């Protein structure tokens with residue numbers, strides 16, 4: 431998968447050189463390019479913003495630098511219609527389902543806005559050669575798109591085959607089956623007077639699986655009842671429907 435990120439703060443994306451995503455880049459599983467938007471300006475001050483038409487607080491990102499940057503990226507990978515992800519407080523909310531969907535794409539481009547956002551005409555212009563998707567990390571306000579891109583690239587990148595060492599660990603984690611994950615423990619079995627659940631020492635895989643499923647359901651019901659409500663009844667066994 432090829433990924434391109436455009437930002438006025440390219441150094442903000444440096445964490446994508448670390449850990450699993452960094453190794454995936456070294457291994458050639460992810461072809462990630464970060465671009466500085468100011469490289470696509472031509473004035474002495476490398477201007478990327480201006481005052482909003484209609485008045486109001488703050489500044490808006492100018493269209494031309496974005497069109498030059500996105501056009502350059504599209505030209506570098508002519509064969510495929512890239513998906514342009516535009517982090518925005520007004521976007522569809524990013525979730526694991528969308529992460530899986532985007533992990534199937536061949537080329538993702540991320541436009542990190544700042545200030546009060548990007549001139550809307552950029553998204554209209556980009557729709558000629560990109561599939562444009564405004565996406566929100568969640569219902570809270572950030573100062574720009576970079577943090578959202580760090581989260582999305584990690585969530586999407588780890589779903590690419592070969593990025594996560596043990597693909598089985600992708601199966602039982604939170605949200606992959608619609609429920610939150612069960613509690614996990616490791617040595618020592620007694621820590622500061624606290625024991626681990628005895629069943630985990632039993633070696634009885636059926637009982638362990640049952641314990642874990644029950645705790646997934648309890649944790650999800652307690653912390654995210656909205657996820658329980660969203661699940662189809664067929665998701666639950668007969669006994670679980672009465673929990």
Ligand SMILES: CC(C)N1CCN(Cc2ccc(Cn3ccc4ccc(-c5n[nH]c(N)c5C#N)cc43)cc2)CC1
Nearest residue numbers: 517518543544546566567568570571572573574575578
């Ligand atoms: C009345 C008038 C003064 N209001 C002024 C604030 N407006 C909303 C507003 C608020 C902040 C920003 C800052 N910003 C610039 C680019 C950018 C990209 C993503 C996000 C972002 N925030 N939250 C998320 N989950 C995001 C994601 N993904 C925020 C961004 C941009 C825009 C609403 C209008």
